[in-house]
Amino acid sequence: MTENQRLKTLIDILHFKTQKDFAEKIKIQQGSLSDILREKNGMGISNAIKDKLNLILGVNIEWLEKGIGEPIIKESIISKPKEGVPYYDISLSDTDKFLLEEDRAEYLVNYQPFNDCTAYLPVYGDSMYPKYASGEIIAVKEITNHEILQWGEAYIIMTDAKTNNLRSIKLLFEHQNKQKIILRSSNPDYKGDIIVDRDNIIALYIIKGKITRNSI
Structure with a gap:
């Protein structure tokens, strides 16, 4: 499984109803997310997007890149909205x-x-x-x-x-x-x-x- 494919599984793991909701949460364009998920022209996941996945959603980047560990870090530093x-x-x-x-x-x-x-x-x-x-x-x-x-x-x-x-x-x-x-x-x-x-x-x-x- 590629990191792009693991990114796709996160949408289900984190219970997002649509790709649009997921894209809005991590503040990227829905079209950009779609291109990544389809691996258009060999497109990978940029470090900027990985930062957002980690900081906003608590995603384990080692899992995303290599499939090692759990998808989500148990003690994320990101709080509920309006805190922090x-x-x-x-x-x-x-x-x-x-x-x-x-x-x-x-x-x-x-x-x-x-x-x-x-x-x-x-x-x-x-x-x-x-x-x-x-x-x-x-x-x-x-x-x-x-x-x-x-x-x-x-x-x-x-x-x-x-x-x-x-x-x-x-x-x-x-x-x-x-x-x-x-x-x-x-x-x-x-x-x-x-x-x-x-x-x-x-x-x-x-x-x-x-x-x-x-x-x-």
Whole structure:
């Protein structure tokens, strides 16, 4: 049995009445789901869809890919609707502080260790590897007092137009000038510090942890 065929069995396992209902639940087009189920042109299941299956429905990805274990993880971290922290399937380069509103979220994640966080976001790019790898999902908490920071920790930082509307994940370090902050990548291939003024920061989110579709 292929992973596409195992995906088809999930519709019955999870008691969805129609493929349309299933597609709407995991927020993909019904036509895309149909193409996957028919293995049109050898189409497989993308990692983005696997993430949704795991996070929304508690699907065991190892079972989906290899047929190992049970189809559904018994203790899914996904709760009933309206409970948990919002997950936004967006790139930092495409977002702004005002976009992190619950009605724009893909779904809610109820995972006790991170339930005090503001949002879950996907990681794109390799500048923070190996601390945070592309494809992982990070739990972030907004910091409103920019005078009290944890040096050496990773933050999402957003700045204004005076500093080119920076949207990035960086390690923060203290600058000798108290009005400035040093930003640094954890990937040694991305050399060179960025220095920004505190006054140019419009939003800061400390990264409290991460989850992946294979570790849930």
